[in-house]
Amino acid sequence: MTDPIFRDMRQQFTPPPELVDRLRGRLAADDAAASGDGAPTAHAVPGRSPGLNQHQAANQHQAKRRARRAAGRGAGPAHRADFARPPRRVSVPLLSGAALAVLVLAGTVVYATVKGPRLTAEPLPAPTAQAEDLVSSPADYAAVYAALEGVWQSGDLQGYGFLAKAESGGMPAAESGDSAAQGQAELAYTDDSSAYTGTNVQVAGIDEGDLVKTDGEHIFVASLSNLPSDPYSDPYSDSDSDSYSYSDSYSAELADISVVKPDGEGTRVVARIDVASQFGDGQALKPPNSLVIADLMLFNDVLAVVAHHNQATIADPAEDPAEDPAQDPAPGANLSPEEQLKLLYDGPTIFKTAVLLYDVSNAEQPRLLTKLEQDGSYRTSRLLDGKLHVISDHWIQDRDSTDPDDPATFAPSIAADGDSQVIAPADLVIWDPPTGTEYVVISAIDLASQQRVAQKAILGGVDTLYMSFDNIYLAHTRWQDQPNLLGRLGLALEGYLATDADSSAAQAVFTDLIRVRLAGSDFEVAAQGSVPGTLVDQFAMDEHESNLRVATTVWPTDSSEAVSSLHVLGPDLAVIGQIEELMRDESIQSVRFDGEVGYVVTFRQTDPLFTIDLADPANPKVMSALKIEGFSAYLHPWGEDRLIGIGYAGDADGLTDGMQLVLFDVSDPFDVSVAASLAVPYDDADALWDHRGFLADPTNSLIGFQVRDWGMPTGTPGQAFAFFSVSGDGFEQRFSVALPDDWYATRGLRVGSDFYVISSSGLRVLDGDSFAQLAELDLAS
Amino acid sequence: MRPDDRLAISPAPPAGAHQADHSHQTDPEFFALGDHLEGDPGARSLVRTETAVERHGAMVFGVAVTHTACRGDAEDVFQEVFLAYHRTAPRCRDEEHRKAWLLRTTLNIARRLAASSWRTRVVPLTADDPPAATAVSFTFASERQDAIFRALATLPEATRTVLHLFYFEDLPVAEIASLLDIEPGAVKMRLSRGRADMRDRLRGELFDD
Numbered sequence: 008m009t010d011p012i013f014r015d016m017r018q019q020f021t022p023p024p025e026l027v028d029r030l031r032g033r034l035a036a037d038d039a040a041a042s043g044d045g046a047p048t049a050h051a052v053p054g055r056s057p058g059l060n061q062h063q064a065a066n067q068h069q070a071k072r073r074a075r076r077a078a079g080r081g082a083g084p085a086h087r088a089d090f091a092r093p094p095r096r097v098s099v100p101l102l103s104g105a106a107l108a109v110l111v112l113a114g115t116v117v118y119a120t121v122k123g124p125r126l127t128a129e130p131l132p133a134p135t136a137q138a139e140d141l142v143s144s145p146a147d148y149a150a151v152y153a154a155l156e157g158v159w160q161s162g163d164l165q166g167y168g169f170l171a172k173a174e175s176g177g178m179p180a181a182e183s184g185d186s187a188a189q190g191q192a193e194l195a196y197t198d199d200s201s202a203y204t205g206t207n208v209q210v211a212g213i214d215e216g217d218l219v220k221t222d223g224e225h226i227f228v229a230s231l232s233n234l235p236s237d238p239y240s241d242p243y244s245d246s247d248s249d250s251y252s253y254s255d256s257y258s259a260e261l262a263d264i265s266v267v268k269p270d271g272e273g274t275r276v277v278a279r280i281d282v283a284s285q286f287g288d289g290q291a292l293k294p295p296n297s298l299v300i301a302d303l304m305l306f307n308d309v310l311a312v313v314a315h316h317n318q319a320t321i322a323d324p325a326e327d328p329a330e331d332p333a334q335d336p337a338p339g340a341n342l343s344p345e346e347q348l349k350l351l352y353d354g355p356t357i358f359k360t361a362v363l364l365y366d367v368s369n370a371e372q373p374r375l376l377t378k379l380e381q382d383g384s385y386r387t388s389r390l391l392d393g394k395l396h397v398i399s400d401h402w403i404q405d406r407d408s409t410d411p412d413d414p415a416t417f418a419p420s421i422a423a424d425g426d427s428q429v430i431a432p433a434d435l436v437i438w439d440p441p442t443g444t445e446y447v448v449i450s451a452i453d454l455a456s457q458q459r460v461a462q463k464a465i466l467g468g469v470d471t472l473y474m475s476f477d478n479i480y481l482a483h484t485r486w487q488d489q490p491n492l493l494g495r496l497g498l499a500l501e502g503y504l505a506t507d508a509d510s511s512a513a514q515a516v517f518t519d520l521i522r523v524r525l526a527g528s529d530f531e532v533a534a535q536g537s538v539p540g541t542l543v544d545q546f547a548m549d550e551h552e553s554n555l556r557v558a559t560t561v562w563p564t565d566s567s568e569a570v571s572s573l574h575v576l577g578p579d580l581a582v583i584g585q586i587e588e589l590m591r592d593e594s595i596q597s598v599r600f601d602g603e604v605g606y607v608v609t610f611r612q613t614d615p616l617f618t619i620d621l622a623d624p625a626n627p628k629v630m631s632a633l634k635i636e637g638f639s640a641y642l643h644p645w646g647e648d649r650l651i652g653i654g655y656a657g658d659a660d661g662l663t664d665g666m667q668l669v670l671f672d673v674s675d676p677f678d679v680s681v682a683a684s685l686a687v688p689y690d691d692a693d694a695l696w697d698h699r700g701f702l703a704d705p706t707n708s709l710i711g712f713q714v715r716d717w718g719m720p721t722g723t724p725g726q727a728f729a730f731f732s733v734s735g736d737g738f739e740q741r742f743s744v745a746l747p748d749d750w751y752a753t754r755g756l757r758v759g760s761d762f763y764v765i766s767s768s769g770l771r772v773l774d775g776d777s778f779a780q781l782a783e784l785d786l787a788s
Numbered sequence: 789m790r791p792d793d794r795l796a797i798s799p800a801p802p803a804g805a806h807q808a809d810h811s812h813q814t815d816p817e818f819f820a821l822g823d824h825l826e827g828d829p830g831a832r833s834l835v836r837t838e839t840a841v842e843r844h845g846a847m848v849f850g851v852a853v854t855h856t857a858c859r860g861d862a863e864d865v866f867q868e869v870f871l872a873y874h875r876t877a878p879r880c881r882d883e884e885h886r887k888a889w890l891l892r893t894t895l896n897i898a899r900r901l902a903a904s905s906w907r908t909r910v911v912p913l914t915a916d917d918p919p920a921a922t923a924v925s926f927t928f929a930s931e932r933q934d935a936i937f938r939a940l941a942t943l944p945e946a947t948r949t950v951l952h953l954f955y956f957e958d959l960p961v962a963e964i965a966s967l968l969d970i971e972p973g974a975v976k977m978r979l980s981r982g983r984a985d986m987r988d989r990l991r992g993e994l995f996d997d
Contacts, residue, residue, distance in 0.1 A: 013955040016933050020850030020956070022866060027841060030867050034834060034874050041832070041875075315971070356973050384973050402977060690900075717872055717896075724876045 145432045148414040154437045154466060155417055158444055159406050201706040203758040207643075207698055209545060213474055214390035216302025216313055217699050218261070219754045219765050225277070225370040226269055226758065227310055229300040231767045231787035232262040232281070261300040261767055264312065265786045266370050269758040272781045274772045277371045279788070282312055282363060298361065301385050304395055308368035309376070309454040311395050315385055316361040360385040360399040362450075364457050377457045380427070382419035383448045389474045394460070394528070395452040396479065398472060401464070403444040419448045419464045436465045436532045438521075443467065447481055449523065449530060463530040465521065471542050475550035478533070479523040482548065484516060484541055516541055516562055520555070520580050536580025540572060546642075546698075549600030553578050554624045558607050560594040568592040571609045575624045584625040589617055590632075596654070599642035604630075604676055606650060610638035614657065618676045630676040637667055640695040643703060643710075645733060648674035649682065651710065653694060653701070656686060666692060666714070668731065668738050683737025687729070689714035693752065702755035707775070708733050711755040711762075713746070728755055728764045730778065742778035744771055837874040844887055845870075847957060848894045853926050854940060854952050855898035862926070865898045872897075891967055895949065939989035947982040950975055 145151045203223040208215045218229040266278035283298045296318050304311040360381050366374040383399030390396070401419040403409060409417040414429045421430060430448070447469045451461040471482040518541060522534040540559030542548065547558045554575050561570040571593050575584040593609035600606075605619040605627075615632040616639070639652030649670055656667040665688045672682040693700035694712035702711035710733055715726040729743040746753060750766040757763070760775035765786075772782040845866070852865035869890060878889050928934050940948055949968065953959045961979070965972040 012933065012936070016928055016936070017846065017850060017956045019928055019933075020846045020853060022841075022845045022849045026849075026863050026866060027845065029863075030841065030870055031838075033867060033871055034837060037871060037875065038832060038834070317971075317973075319972075356971075356976070358971070358973050384971055402973070404973075404976070404980075691896075717876075717893075724872070 143437055145435055145437055147432050148418060148429075149411070151414070151418055151432065151435060151437065151466075152409075152411045155403065155406075155409070155444055204702060204704050204756050207701045207703055209473070209698070210475060212391070212476070214304060214306075215699070216304050216388040217754070218300070218303060218752055218767060219756065220303045220305040220310075221269070221756055221758055222305055223758060224268075225367070226267040226756070226763060226765065226770075227303055227305065227367075228265045228267060228765055228770070228786055229261045229303060229312075229767055230263045230265040230279075232283075262298060263788060264300070264303070264310070264373075266367070266373065267770060267784070267786075268370075269761070269763060269772070271759075271761050271772060271774075274763075274770070274782045274784065276784060276786070278373055280312075280365065280373050282314060301360075302388055304388060304390050305367075306390060306393055306395070306454045308366060309457070310365040310367045310373065311452070311454060312361075312363045312365065313385060313388055313397060314361045314363070316359040316380065318357040318359075358382070358384040358399075358401070360397060360448075362395070362397055362452060364452075364454065378422075378424055379450070379452060379459055380422040381448050381450050381462070382421070383446065386447075386469065387472050389479075390454075391474070391476065391525075393454050395454055396474070397450045397452065398469070398479075399448045400469060401446040401448050403446075419446050421448075421450065421459065421462055423459060430462055430464045434463050436463065438465070438467045438535065445469075449479065451528060451530070453528070460528040461530055463523065463532070465523075465532060467519075467521070471545050471548070473545050473548035473550075477525055477553075478550060479525065479530075480548055480550070480555060481521040481523065482542055483519045483521075485519050485537075515539070518542055518557070518559060520557070520576070522555070522578075522580055534578060534580040536576055536582075538574050538576070538582070540570075543595045543598060546600075547595070547598045549605075551600065551602065551621070552624075554583070555580065556600055556605060556621060556627075558589075558595055558598045558605070569594040569611075571595045571607065573605065573607065573619060573627055575621065575627055577624075584623070584627050586619070586627050586629065589619075589629070590615065596638045597640050597642050597652070599644060599650070601644050604673075606642055606673075608639045608642065608652065608654075614638050616652070616671065616679065618673065618679050620676065631679045633671070633679045633681070635669065635681060637663070639669060641698055641701065643701065645670075645703075645705070648672060649733075649735065651733065653687075653692065653712065655695075665689060666695075670733070670737055682735065685731070685738040685740070687714060688716075690717045691715045697752075700752070700754065702730075702757075704757050707757070709741070709757075713753040713755075714743075726750070726753075728753055730755070730762070742773070744773065744778070744780070832874060832877055834874075836877070837870060840873055840886065840890065841870055843883070844890050847887070848890055850956055851891065851894045851952060852898055854937075854948060854956075855895065855945065856901060859926055861898075861901055865894060865901055868897050868901075869894050888967055891953075895968075899945075935990060936986075939986055942989070943982060943985055947978045947985065950978040951982045951986070954979055 145154070203221055206215055206217045206220070220227045262281070262283045264280040264282060265276050266280070268275055268277045282300060296316070299315045299317075300312060301315055302313040304313070360383055362379040362381075364376040364379070366376050381397065381399055381401075383401030386398045386400050388395060388397045403417055411417075415427075418429050418435065420427050422428070435446075444466075446464040446466055448464045449462065450459055452458070453460045465481070467481075467483060469481040470484050473480045473482070517537050517539055520534075520536045520538070521532060522536075524531045524533040538557055538559055540561035542557070542559060549556050554577055556573065556575050558571070558573045561572055563570060568591055570587075570591055571589045573586045573589055574582050577583045589607060590609050593611045593614075595607055596610045597608045598606065600621070603620065603622040605617075605621050607617040607619065609615060609617070614636060615634050617629055618631045618633075620628045620630050637655045637657030639654035641653050643651040643653075645651050650673050652669040652671060654667065654669070656663050656665050665686055667684055667686050669684045670682045672680045692712050692714045700712055702709075704710065709730055711728060711730040713726060713728050716724055725748065726746045727743040728746060730741040732739045732741055744764055746764070746766070747768065750768050753764060753766040755762060755764050757775065761781065762773040762775060762778070764771045764773065768785070768787045770782075770784040770786055771780055773779065774781055848869050849862060849866045852862035852869075853859070856862045856865055872893055873890060878886075926937065928937060940951060943951070950964055953964045953967070954961075959967070961972050961975050965975045968975070
């Protein structure tokens with residue numbers, strides 16, 4: 008299937024013998040250290056990467072606490088407060104002669120540019136036209152097809168875009184919470200809804216889908232099932248009963264819902280919904296169809312199950328010239344298992360998003376109410392006022408499969424209980440010009456009546472979504488070729504010459520934005536805009552008093568230095584205020600908007616936390632820039648005066664081993680400081696990338712999240728769920744429960760007074776005070 | 789951080805033997821995983837690791853090369869991956885499982901290393917220093933291969949990973965989707981766009997669909 012040149016290149020990836028020898032040396036040394044049972048040596052990888060050096064950072068406060076709690080144990084080295092940077096070094100890569108000559112030439116030229124005036128990617132001119140001029144509802148399907156033809160003919164499929172950190176998530180109820188101060192030292196932050204903790208969401212009041220949902224009475228968990236519903240199950244497995252999935256990815260086998268009655272020691276599974284079995288009109292779904300649960304949503308007595316409903320197809324080799332005609336596509340022909348798998352199901356996959364609504368008023372006997380479907384790969388969902396908004400991405404993959412006379416082949420369809428219809432032209436929106444052949448499909452489903460009340464499909468992709476109470480904002484990354492310096496000089500070189508492996512010197516990147524207004528039970532595409540740069544995740548957008556605040560990292564075409572910036576857009580998504588250059592040579596790692604204040608964490612050299620005044624939308628101003636080491640990947644406001652950051656630890660040289668929790672004192676935005684920090688000696692945590700993995704329990708002044716240790720360079724591999732108390736003073740570790748290695752997307756909840764640590768594989772119940780384990784359930788079938 | 793660095797890769801499933809190493813933990817009582825995990829200590833096996841290096845070393849190194857900034861970093865990643873494999877001694881059902889474990893670990897470690905070395909790597913300050921054009925830090929047997937590699941290096945990581953696994957490791961779409969924890973459709977989308985990008989960069993036919 009692939010050209011021999013790739014096999015040839017692959018051959019050259021054989022590790023050189025001296026590298027293997029070095030590895031042997033390290034393995035032997037590691038074995039000796041481990042069996043010696045002494046303190047293992049710090050494994051600084053010889054000479055190359057200071058970032059992997061072992062370094063323990065614990066601040067003095069934490070050291071004191073530990074010393075108090077356990078006399079005799081040594082505290083870690085005190086936190087270094089100075090930020091002296093080492094002198095910059097030059098790293099000279101190995102180069103072949105010819106390449107070197109080319110590079111020196113280009114380097115001189117590029118250097119001249121770098122030292123010249125800063126050229127940033129120019130944002131698109133703010134749209135001066137009315138929104139109606141930029142979008143159109145096509146009069147009929149012929150107009151839709153014409154728009155698609157335009158895209159195909161231009162060959163200009165825009166905007167690859169990056170995937171957002173996590174598709175759904177939200178802000179905690181921090182904004183509405185009251186802080187009941189009990190003296191200076193104990194800034195306890197409490198919350199009214201103390202019966203149970205919900206999903207950690209971006210906007211309080213707008214729920215986001217997750218694999219675990221509770222209403223305080225029952226907990227619904229998307230669970231692993233061994234049903235052979237995955238067409239990509241392991242072809243190497245012989246046994247019929249063993250549907251071993253190639254990967255341990257949870258998304259490959261989620262097909263059941265466990266209904267759990269939370270009851271401390273008496274916690275038990277009271278029902279199990281087999282979603283796939285009820286989908287195919289009484290028959291279980293079989294390959295090549297698959298149904299995999301993606302998210303749950305709960306509203307009153309209705310449980311919504313959002314699932315990927317995909318159908319694999321077999322490619323027709325005759326149509327695909329890349330296929331080797333000598334290969335016989337029929338399984339069982341003279342092909343190795345690998346080759347068979349490649350040919351089987353190698354055609355375009357048909358993606359649909361299914362929404363199943365269940366009546367769970369009697370949770371022990373859930374009842375299927377209705378099945379709704381929409382074309383497209385599921386992206387995310389939001390719940391507002393009892394209406395479930397489901398967003399999917401329908402990509403017209405193959406021009407040849409479309410038929411101008413059959414709208415179903417080039418426009419998305421929706422279905423209710425099996426009745427399918429193409430979305431009407433009046434509900435389609437086409438940008439002028441359309442940016443690709445993907446539709447964003449938005450459905451609004453009223454859960455009380457179990458009806459779809461509105462739908463809209465917009466021809467144009469979406470990468471990140473943010474929903475406020477009034478609007479849905481769709482963001483799409485767009486890469487735009489710009490002639491690089493060499494191109495402008497007329498030098499023709501094969502391939503691009505990048506000044507840096509991480510930046511493509513000849514492409515500028517923008518984020519296009521669409522505002523979809525929630526008009527009663529309908530949608531209305533209201534505005535279009537664009538900002539330079541990329542969004543780190545959904546938290547980079549926030550609406551406040553009709554204005555949209557957006558933080559982006561801009562990648563100038565003529566420099567390898569990223570620029571972090573902040574923009575305020577009006578209702579027409581035109582820029583009304585901005586800080587074009589928050590920081591040079593730093594990229595944004597995390598953002599949190601909190602009313603009239605915005606917090607932005609950037610990272611490269613000085614890693615500041617910026618506190619930005621957004622009271623005047625036309626004049627955003629930096630109030631303070633706190634230099635910290637390491638960076639936070641997720642920010643969580645805590646009460647009025649504190650901001651929690653969870654991220655990676657660092658020192659003057661860059662990132663170090665392990666993570667850290669930082670408690671920022673934001674009581675005076677002009678003088679933000681670190682109130683406390685705690686080293687969390689693990690390598691990674693899901694919550695860094697998916698905010699839903701973060702448990703915030705203000706009622707008990709507690710937070711929790713899963714942590715994982717890769718066991719390198721030193722340490723014990725494994726994962727756990729860790730709980731910490733939070734006070735105005737800082738963090739205190741309370742407890743950690745070790746988790747089996749195959750648990751994924753582990754969530755922590757509190758229901759009543761007990762804690763539940765849950766994944767699609769199982770559940771642990773912990774006593775709310777002592778964290779003693781009260782019960783343990785296996786949820787995988 | 790490049791926009792595509794946030795590729796959602798599910799963590800590799802280490803299982804099995806471990807060593808009770810508390811040296812770097814602030815509170816051994818709190819973070820004592822050792823008592824909870826199963827597996828027999830001493831399941832480390834140099835022979836096992838050596839075999840893995842022999843069978844999958846090129847795959848690990850290759851992924852490391854295309855996912856780090858320079859050869860030195862790739863060598864670091866190579867060592868870290870097999871060191872982790874050696875210590876963790878994951879229970880693997882079969883060779884494919886082992887391969888998947890190694891691939892995911894390599895991608896994870898390469899990303900981590902790229903994040904940290906990107907922060908400390910320098911930008912040349914004077915005209916005398918060559919630019920850090922580390923896209924050419926690894927050289928191949930022919931100009932054409934070099935060009936392919938250079939072009940690949942300029943792609944966003946998400947596309948690059950998929951292209952690498954598809955072309956260099958010959959993995960089918962389904963496997964790539966599994967390994968990267970993304971939808972097969974997303975894999976195909978990236979493949980298709982990656983091919984288009986590579987076509988543009990190379991003005992060649994190598995990447996026609």
